[in-house]
Amino acid sequence: MxxxxxxxxxxxxxxxxxxxxxxVTAGNGLAHLSRLVGLGSGSVVGGHLVLAVDxxxxxxxxxxxxxxxxxxxxxxxxxxxxxxxxxxAAGGTEVVTNLQGANLSTGVAAALAAGRPDxxxxxxxxxxxxxxxxxxxxxEVVVLLNLSRDQLDRNNEVRHVAQRWRQACQALAxxxxxxxxxxxPLVAWAAMGAGRVVWVGxxxxxxxxxxxxxxxxxxxxxxxxxxxxxGGCGLSRPLPEVRVEGEGxxxxxxxxxxxPDGADSRHPLELELPGxxxxxxxxxxxxxxxxxxxxxxxxxxxxxxxxxxxxxxxxVEHAGVxxxxxxxxxxxxxxxxxxxLAPAPGPVVVAVNARTxxxxxxxxxxxxxxxxLAGRPVVASxxxxxxxxxxxxYAGVGHQGVEGLSAALxxxxxxxxxxxxxxxxxxxxxAELRRAGEAGAPGAGGLGAGGPGAGR
Amino acid sequence: MTVSCVSVALVYPxxxxxxxxxxxxxxxxxxxxxxxxxxxxxxxxxxxxxxATCDIYVVGGGEDLPQSLAxxxxxxxxxxxxxxxxxxxxxxxxxGLQVLGESFVGPDGKPSTGLxxxxxxxxxxxxxxxxxxxxxEPSARWSAQGLTTCSGFENHGGVTExxxxxxxxxxxxxxxxxxxxxVEGAVKGRVWGTYMHGPVLARNPxxxxxxxxxxxxxxxxxxxxxxxxxxxxxxxxxPAERYPGRGRARAGLDLLARVAGRGWGR
Ligand SMILES: [Zn+2]
Numbered sequence: 137m138x139x140x141x142x143x144x145x146x147x148x149x150x151x152x153x154x155x156x157x158x159x160v161t162a163g164n165g166l167a168h169l170s171r172l173v174g175l176g177s178g179s180v181v182g183g184h185l186v187l188a189v190d191x192x193x194x195x196x197x198x199x200x201x202x203x204x205x206x207x208x209x210x211x212x213x214x215x216x217x218x219x220x221x222x223x224x225a226a227g228g229t230e231v232v233t234n235l236q237g238a239n240l241s242t243g244v245a246a247a248l249a250a251g252r253p254d255x256x257x258x259x260x261x262x263x264x265x266x267x268x269x270x271x272x273x274x275x276e277v278v279v280l281l282n283l284s285r286d287q288l289d290r291n292n293e294v295r296h297v298a299q300r301w302r303q304a305c306q307a308l309a310x311x312x313x314x315x316x317x318x319x320x321p322l323v324a325w326a327a328m329g330a331g332r333v334v335w336v337g338x339x340x341x342x343x344x345x346x347x348x349x350x351x352x353x354x355x356x357x358x359x360x361x362x363x364x365x366x367g368g369c370g371l372s373r374p375l376p377e378v379r380v381e382g383e384g385x386x387x388x389x390x391x392x393x394x395x396p397d398g399a400d401s402r403h404p405l406e407l408e409l410p411g412x413x414x415x416x417x418x419x420x421x422x423x424x425x426x427x428x429x430x431x432x433x434x435x436x437x438x439x440x441x442x443x444x445x446x447x448x449x450x451x452v453e454h455a456g457v458x459x460x461x462x463x464x465x466x467x468x469x470x471x472x473x474x475x476x477l478a479p480a481p482g483p484v485v486v487a488v489n490a491r492t493x494x495x496x497x498x499x500x501x502x503x504x505x506x507x508x509l510a511g512r513p514v515v516a517s518x519x520x521x522x523x524x525x526x527x528x529x530y531a532g533v534g535h536q537g538v539e540g541l542s543a544a545l546x547x548x549x550x551x552x553x554x555x556x557x558x559x560x561x562x563x564x565x566x567a568e569l570r571r572a573g574e575a576g577a578p579g580a581g582g583l584g585a586g587g588p589g590a591g592r
Numbered sequence: 593m594t595v596s597c598v599s600v601a602l603v604y605p606x607x608x609x610x611x612x613x614x615x616x617x618x619x620x621x622x623x624x625x626x627x628x629x630x631x632x633x634x635x636x637x638x639x640x641x642x643x644a645t646c647d648i649y650v651v652g653g654g655e656d657l658p659q660s661l662a663x664x665x666x667x668x669x670x671x672x673x674x675x676x677x678x679x680x681x682x683x684x685x686x687x688g689l690q691v692l693g694e695s696f697v698g699p700d701g702k703p704s705t706g707l708x709x710x711x712x713x714x715x716x717x718x719x720x721x722x723x724x725x726x727x728x729e730p731s732a733r734w735s736a737q738g739l740t741t742c743s744g745f746e747n748h749g750g751v752t753e754x755x756x757x758x759x760x761x762x763x764x765x766x767x768x769x770x771x772x773x774x775v776e777g778a779v780k781g782r783v784w785g786t787y788m789h790g791p792v793l794a795r796n797p798x799x800x801x802x803x804x805x806x807x808x809x810x811x812x813x814x815x816x817x818x819x820x821x822x823x824x825x826x827x828x829x830x831p832a833e834r835y836p837g838r839g840r841a842r843a844g845l846d847l848l849a850r851v852a853g854r855g856w857g858r
Pocket of ligand 1: 353
């Protein structure tokens with residue numbers, strides 16, 4: 137399944153036009169200033185300025201380098217991290233990436249402006265922005281993970297997102313490869329618009345958004361083995377070239393890649409990252425690299441060494457408690473997180489906000505099977521802890537409500553506490569833990585002053 | 593009064609369940625069980641037949657294509673019509689409300705025949721979708737039956753006009769409701785339609801109990817400390833969230849729209 141062509145960066149990364157050069161200088165300067173005065177990573181303001189000075193900066197910055205983009209409702213940050221690390225190892229090159237979750241045009245522009253123009257780029261792209269960005273970025277590889285309900289007040293129709301993905305796939309440059317999850321009907325239908333697709337059997341933990349066929353609306357039936365087919369138009373699961381095999385860590389788990397000769401090759405998967413979904417994310421990343429002709433060995437080794445991704449999966453000491461940090465922001469994400477929790481009766485803190493980046497409507501809490509938390513000490517936290525509290529009440533899960541995140545951690549009453557937070561609650565928690573660490577509280581280990589994931 | 597097991601049907605959650613609508617069935621069943629009434633939730637997938645013998649039907653919100661598919665299923669053997677004729681209670685939320693009306697907007701943008709269980713007609717709004725916190729003051733008839741100020745979240749593109757014989761839930765204090773910020777909801781007999789999801793019964797235990805009382809009669813009080821705390825918090829903070837940053841100007845536009853009697857914002 138290799139694509140013919142050079143490995144790594146294309147030779148002699150193109151020179152930028154004067155206006156784009158000015159945009160890059162100005163944007164990087166502003167981002168630097170923003171960091172100096174402590175206003176965060178500066179990637180968003182810097183990116184705004186880049187695009188304001190030169191609206192076509194993205195296409196200039198993308199030209200002359202290998203670009204891979206990763207999109208999907210869940211797992212895009214982790215997959216981007218795995219893919220970037222694997223590409224560095226397999227390609228023997230540095231990689232430009234946007235690891236801070238800034239995944240709109242501004243964040244992408246800032247990441248490209250900050251990196252050397254000849255380096256390959258692995259970019260996370262918001263699912264609503266994919267169609268707008270692929271035209272400028274002209275990616276060689278587009279990774280499509282999954283689609284499900286998220287930020288209900290903003291993305292009110294997940295099927296419309298699939299429609300836009302399909303158009304994006306149809307508009308890709310000849311030779312571009314789409315690496316797509318064959319197990320998600322919405323993703324599969326979108327990817328079928330592309331000229332060349334590598335199908336990955338990446339699984340689907342949440343099926344409620346895929347029950348209606350994206351092509352005709354009729355019911356999609358799922359079989360035991362992950363096979364699915366529409367009863368109306370016959371749309372069905374493409375046969376995957378790459379799939380995850382086995383459970384858990386060690387030799388039992390591996391990625392199986394079907395070669396052009398039809399023979400399977402097996403690669404062991406030993407990840408530090410927990411959960412079924414991360415094995416799938418690693419398989420998808422591997423498929424993307426193999427499709428570009430890279431050797432899987434170094435890529436697998438690099439992915440195995442990833443322990444945390446922008447704070448996700450980190451273990452942090454705080455006030456005598458070890459917190460395991462997990463992010464879940466929608467029902468599909470939660471369906472995967474249940475299997476990552478320490479066994480009952482391990483205590484769990486759930487933190488929920490409903491700011492703009494989370495979506496103002498937390499109705500999704502009612503699609504999460506919180507009944508599964510019964511029998512553990514549970515603390516409902518975050519700005520919308522009352523919404524969560526009522527959900528837990530009706531789920532029959534005894535719990536405390538503690539709005540403040542650090543206080544919730546202490547209230548959970550355990551040496552090791554699993555903390556599951558949605559997007560802005562997660563970042564609030566990281567900030568609180570970092571402040572506590574800087575203030576000299578007994579070691580907020582694992583979170584350097586440079587911020588989550590900054591130590592690459 | 594002895595009651596046999598109350599069955600709550602969750603209608604086609606794969607098609608009509610975008611906004612956590614299954615939660616309404618959970619709330620109804622739990623509030624019965626906590627009072628010692630046996631209750632079950634019957635989840636009905638779009639593949640199987642919808643039983644016409646359940647006591648309560650919960651019909652949720654959904655996207656355009658699944659919405660019209662659900663409507664077609666419900667029109668075929670008319671199970672919901674038979675259930676309503678037999679005295680069943682229906683809670684229809686958002687797309688559910690639209691489907692139960694005389695007509696709604698199909699995926700092709702043209703009017704599509706509804707179930708006619710509610711006297712209302714839904715057409716496409718002229719502007720942006722109505723998205724945000726919604727606060728409704730119930731009309732005198734419902735407040736006399738114990739319903740208090742309702743809090744929910746709306747997210748819909750369609751605008752709904754009520755026909756004679758169908759009355760609203762009440763008047764809108766915050767948000768747009770059916771159309772232009774004047775009234776919200778559609779009630780006819782025991783069919784209760786609303787644009788509030790959230791899901792609506794989590795925030796409004798009085799509404800849950802009003803619907804349940806239609807099935808089992810008078811209800812013993814429950815400890816509603818948590819749901820009432822959520823209600824209070826939402827009634828306090830929700831309005832400001834609906835109009836972030838532009839509070840007064842935006843609220844003023846709503847008021848203008850109400851005075852002018854037409855919608856401005858969907
Ligand atoms: Zn189909």
